[in-house]
Amino acid sequence: MGSKKKTSRTSTGIFLLMVIPVTIYFILEAYLPMFGALLAFKQFHFYRGGFLVSLIKSPWVGFHNFTFLFTTSSAWIFTRNTIGYNLVFIITVTVCSVALAICINELLNKKMAKVYQTMMFFPYFLTTIVVSYFVMSFLDMKLGSVNGILALFHIQAINWYGTPGAWPYILTIVNLWKGIGYTSILYLASIVGIDTQYYEAAVMDGASKWQQIKFITLPHIRPIIVLLVLMSLTGIMKTDLGMFYIVTQHAGAILPTTQTIDTYQYTGLIANSSIGMPAATGLYQSVVGLILVLCVNKLVKKFDSDSAMF
């Protein structure tokens, strides 16, 4: 009895040792910044004694940074862009990759199907910077191939990096291009797992191919669709800085359609070295994001408790 207690105490000690590194990581990279979010309510100045001392010593300004933020027009623009792009991305990627997965699954020559999959997976391995070079090779005003094609039809060259109206389409295409291979393989994996007997029974009953897809394939992959959409919805207040800052080459003229909550914070701090407003934006992003996650989860629980996240 006594020896058993001793073992469990030493293993508790070992368990504690095991969790230490990651705990330190989270303290430094997650919890300390959470404490730093107080910046949003402060007029930050540097004092002697380092950042944390300065943070505590800086005078409180209450919600001043927030009220100031929401009187600017950019708050509305970056919120609209952030949520808008994310919704469009989620819808386009889900619809296209489910459709693609179903098509690939129907192919008779399975060898070719493997080759197609490998090709479509390629963009997933590319880095944002490389993608931005690709985009540039198409859209460059003087040299880009899109303007080259337009010239064949005697259409004047368009300065794409100065045309805000084009970017919602461009970014949607780039996002689709980068993600479709990956997500369609996810869906394909679950389509392949469906028992063929269902289809055989359906054919006996005279179901057409379309009916088979509608009544067998789609219901079977519904849980994974819901799961993936939910996961994306939790990130609806976040955008990929690479996509919106690097691929757009942070051109000023297209900011009305490319400024998102992340690029706003980034340029605010790095280019304009202001602290209060970008910090307030970050806190706004985190809080709204959290509320959305909780709402989505609750909503899902109501309809389909198996698909809820927690």
Add this chain to the structure above:
Amino acid sequence: MKKRNNFVAATSIGPAANIIFNIIIAIISICCIYPMIFVFMISISSESAIGIHGFKLIPSTFSGAGYSAVLQIGGAQLLQSYLVSICVTVVGTGLGIIIMSLFAYAISRQDFKYRKFFTWVALVPMFFSGGFVPTYLINTQVLKFNNHFWALIIPGLASTMYILILRTYFKNSIPPGLVEAARIDGADEFKIYYKIVMPLAKPVIATLSLLMAIGYWGDWYTPFLYITKNSLTPLQALLYSMQQNIQFIANNAALAQNPTLAVLAKNMPTQTTQMAIVVLATIPIACAYPFFQRYIISGMTVGGIKE
């Protein structure tokens, strides 16, 4: 038997539809790799052809000037950046996997008293973050990340998502009897972790390592924030700096001492040199990914986050 074949035929699409599907999917597949081919063709075009006709898939004249410029002027920087990227990827992935699996193993064990508490320690950051500004200020002001090798490693070291995937895997796929038996034989928890649990978790470890490696390799953001020294600039940051100013690759000490190289650097074919570096930075990945692909696909089905 015959009847069954009939069923298979009836559930499949007809040959005409098959051809149409093949054509559509082939076009999509080609679209996925086309930009890479396009950029490669630009990199072997001659600068003058680009000046006249713009970027073309099949240039009017070919030239290797871009590559020779890279090798002569930017070779040292490119090599250095490759080295930094490889070091960061290997060290970051290895260290990250070790500390995350240790953590995940501890919280997967029912007999760990503070299991719930530490699970929450990992969960909270997934749902709430301090935001970009405080993180940046903590990293630069408190942790003094500026121009430090570890600045490239630490920010990406752990992620709640991966920890949860590991925990679920440990819980569901490691037979509890095995762990119990090892304990009776006198093995302590560390020994159980690296002798039993880790070898059994190889598939999930392989997949997560790969995902982490892709993350570290493609990370342009961290170096962008914390690194200004050329000798610590990883590949992606080099590509970014070049996009801003092609002369970036010519910023090295050897050049300053060698006037002929300096002249060469001034007159280098900018478009083709840029694209040549993009190609040189991407080719290893492009050649290797068909071999990794299988691990990612198999791994995607491995982890759910639910308990």
